[in-house]
Amino acid sequence: xxxxxxxxxxxxxxxxxxxxxxxxxxxxxxxxxxxxxxxxxxxxxxxxxxxxxxxxxxxxxxxxxxxxxxxxxxxxxxxxxxxxxxxxxxxxxxxxxxxxxxxxxxxxxxxxxxxxxxxxxxxxxxxxxxxxxxxxxxxxxxxxxxxxxxxxxxxxxxxxxxxxxxxxxxxxxxxxxxxxxxxxxxxxxxxxxxxxxxxxxxxxxxxxxxxxxxx
Numbered sequence: 761x762x763x764x765x766x767x768x769x770x771x772x773x774x775x776x777x778x779x780x781x782x783x784x785x786x787x788x789x790x791x792x793x794x795x796x797x798x799x800x801x802x803x804x805x806x807x808x809x810x811x812x813x814x815x816x817x818x819x820x821x822x823x824x825x826x827x828x829x830x831x832x833x834x835x836x837x838x839x840x841x842x843x844x845x846x847x848x849x850x851x852x853x854x855x856x857x858x859x860x861x862x863x864x865x866x867x868x869x870x871x872x873x874x875x876x877x878x879x880x881x882x883x884x885x886x887x888x889x890x891x892x893x894x895x896x897x898x899x900x901x902x903x904x905x906x907x908x909x910x911x912x913x914x915x916x917x918x919x920x921x922x923x924x925x926x927x928x929x930x931x932x933x934x935x936x937x938x939x940x941x942x943x944x945x946x947x948x949x950x951x952x953x954x955x956x957x958x959x960x961x962x963x964x965x966x967x968x969x970x971x972x973x974x975x
Contacts, residue, residue, distance in 0.1 A: 774845055774848070774932070775837070775840040776788075776824075776847060776850060777840075777849050778848075779852070782884055786916070787884060787913060787921055790915045792811045796916050822929075844873065845876070846878040846932045847880070848880045849908075850882045851881075851894065851899075852894075853885050853893065853896075853899075853912060854885055854888040854894075856893040859894045866908065878909075878931040879906075880909050880910070883913065884912075885914060886913055886917075887914040887917050911927070
């Protein structure tokens with residue numbers, strides 16, 4: 761998922777990553793439309809959503825790319841996180857393997873992303889307490905050790921869904937203006953990212969792996 765925030769004249773991108781089935785699409789659907797679909801189809805390539813809200817007396821436009829978690833789409837990920845201002849890495853608390861995969865996404869962001877990128881870790885499906893495989897203290901410790909902010913969320917019950925997006929806004933807003941300009945410039949230098957200027961995009965669309973940035 762890629763999310764853009766508007767800062768005055770800035771359009772700064774954010775990417776959300778995670779294993780297939782972690783609930784990325786459900787989180788976005790709950791945040792943008794207040795809806796939950798029990799059996800959500802897996803995203804193919806990426807899907808786009810937008811949401812404009814008043815946050816702390818400011819109007820914030822969230823422009824959201826929900827990226828596919830399947831391994832065959834992994835090669836598309838760099839076009840979303842290079843130059844990104846923020847990222848949410850999502851895992852399923854009832855699936856230890858998805859937490860392991862989330863750690864790999866964090867490692868990739870740290871190695872290949874931008875040092876100014878704000879990274880959040882979201883333990884989704886927090887309503888599945890009886891099926892929990894990833895303990896909250898384990899995730900908290902990992903987040904603290906890697907400079908991430910952490911929340912457990914549930915798209916089904918809406919627990920912490922809005923909160924994690926608002927927390928992203930607060931963290932990204934604290935980035936110095938010079939760093940925001942740098943991030944925007946780096947995104948513009950990426951030919952694929954340059955094709956993802958979102959101001960004229962429809963409310964929602966799916967991007968195929970073959971076409972990357974075409975509808």
